[in-house]
Amino acid sequence: MLSAHDVTRSFGGLTAVNHVSLEIGAREIVGLVGPNGSGKTTLLNLLSGFLAPTSGEIRFDGTAVSARRAWQPSRLGLRRTFQLPKLPARMSVLEVMLAGGRLPAGASPWRSLLTPGAVRREEAAFLDKAMGLLAEVDLAGLADHPAGGLSGGQQKLLGLAAALMDDPAVLLLDEPTAGVNPSLRRRMADHLRRIREGGTALVIVEHDMGFIGDLCDRCLALDKGAVIANCRPDELSGNQQVVEAYLGRRRPGVPLRVVAGGTAGAKSSGARA
Amino acid sequence: MLEFCLHVLIMSAIFGIAAVSLNLQAGTSGLLNFGQIALFGIGAYAVAILTRAGLPWPAALLAGMAAAALGGFAIGRLGRDLAAEYWALATLAVAELVRLVALNEDWLTGGPQGIGGITGLFPGLDGPARALATLALAAALLLATALTARRLGETQFGRVLRLMRENPDLATALGHDIVACKVKVLAIGGAMAGLAGGLYTLYLAFIGPDQLLPFETFLIWTMVVLGGLGNVAGAVVGALLVTTLYAGIPFLKDIVALPSDLTGSLRVFAIGSIVLAALMLKPQGLVPERLRRLHAQRP
Structure with a gap:
C-alpha cells in the first residue's frame, strides 16, 4: 500500500x-x-x-x-x-467531522449557490456518517460544542474520527x-x-x-x-541495538549499575556517547 | 436632510458590499487582505473606462467584477507560498501599486485628475428620485452579495475556509487544497469588491487615485472589525455605522464652532478610536460569529 x-x-x-x-x-x-x-x-x-x-x-x-x-x-x-x-474553537465538533468528509457539491462555490438540492442531500448523508463515528468515540453528545473546547484526549479522538x-x-x-x-x-x-x-x-x-x-x-x-x-x-x-538506542551502549569493563533516579543517567550518557 | 440621508444610505450599501467581501476573506478565511481597496479600485476604474467607451452600465459593472475577480485571483496566486503575515504585507504593496498605476497611466486612467463626467445610473431621473432608484439598486446588490456570502459560509466550502483560518495543516490533512481555496475566495471576494467599486464610480460619476489610498482599506477593515469578523450581518451593520459617522462628522462644525480642516482630521481620529475601542471592548464585534449547531438543526 x-x-x-x-x-x-x-x-x-x-x-x-x-x-x-x-x-x-x-x-x-x-x-x-x-x-x-x-x-x-x-x-x-x-x-x-x-x-x-x-x-x-x-x-x-x-x-x-x-x-x-x-x-x-x-x-x-x-x-x-x-x-x-x-x-478550531469557533467550529463545532460536527463541523470538523464534515470537513473530514468528501462533499464535492458543497465544496464548490458554484454548486453551493446553484444546486442547493445536491448540497443538502450530500450533507445529510455525511451528517449520518459523522454522527455514527462520533457515537463510536463517545462524542455524539458534544456534536454542537466548539471542537477547540474539548479536552486534549477528546480532541485526539475527534481528530481520529474526522x-x-x-x-x-x-x-x-x-x-x-x-x-x-x-x-x-x-x-x-x-x-x-x-x-x-x-x-x-x-x-x-x-x-x-x-x-x-x-x-x-x-x-x-x-x-x-x-x-x-x-x-x-x-x-x-x-534486540541489542534497540536496547542500546534507548538506554545507551554499555562501555566495556564498566559494570552496569542502577543509579538513583532509574535509567535517566544511563540514557543521557548514552545519548552523548 | 433627506438628500444627506439617502447619500449616507447609498454609501453604506456600497461600502457594505466591500465589507461583506472583506469579511469573507478575512473573517471567514483568515486572509488578512490589506489591499482590499485595490480590488475595489480595479472595479471602479474598469467601470469608468468602459462606460466612457460607451458600454451600458450593467455590462460595465459585470466587466468590472470580472476584472477585480482576476485581480483577486492574481493576489491569491502571488503569495501562495507566503506565510499569512507576509502575504498581508504583500497585499498592502499590491494596493499601492494599483494606485500608482492609476496615478501615472494618464492615457488610461486620467492620471491625478481621475476619470470624471461619467453618465452614471438612471440619467433619466433627477433629484431625490434618482437617489432613491440608486439606493434601491445598491441595496438590492448588497442583499444579493450578503446572501451569497452567507450561503458560501454555510456549505462545505465555508467550513473548509474556516478550518483553513484556524488550522491550515488540519485542512490539508483532510484533503483540502488550501492554496486553491485561497485563490477561489479571493476571486469571489474580488468580484464583490469590484461590484462595490463599480457602483461607487457610477454613483459619484467620478473615480480618482485619491480614492484608492490605503486609508480606504482601513475604513473597510474598521467596518468589519466593528461589526464582527466572520459574521455577514456584522459587516453590514459595521458599514452602516462607520459610513454614517464618517459622513456625519463634517456636520459637527454646524453644531460646534470647528474649523473645517479640523473636522477632516477628526474623521480619521474617529475611525482610529473606533478600531481601538472595538478591539479592546468588543473584540468579537457587535454581531459576533456564531457557532453553527448542525445537529440541533437537523430535521
Missing part, C-alpha cells in the same frame, strides 16, 4: 531521516518506535506528504507522494492525525495516546483495532510500549534517523 524507497531528509546539517525504506501492507498495524529525536515524526511527515524528502521516493498505491500537493494523499486514501490536534470520514486505506497516527488518560487509552486501542477491522492499515508513532505491544503486528525501531529493527513488538526488548 504505502512504501518508502531509500528516503533521506536533512535539516541543514542534521539528517533526521537517513536512507529509510519501508513497506506497509493493507490492514497492517505497524508501530514506529524510537527515542526522542530519532526521526519518527519526521518520517510520518514524509510519509504523509507534509515534508518533501531530500532524496528518495514515497509511493502510495502506485502514486508518488509529493509535498507540493500535500492535500493529495489524503484524497487518495492516505490520511494522518497530529500529535496536538489544535482543533480522519475516518473518508474511509482511508492507510492512517498515520502521531502519538495517539500522548496526554491521554489510561482508561481513554484502552478505549483508543479498541477503536484502532476496530478501524483495522474496517479495512484500514495503521502506522502509529508511539512511546507507550505497552500500547504498541498490545496493538501492533510489527514494529519499526528508529535511531538517529535510521531503521535499526523491523520485528514483532515482543522481539524489541531482545
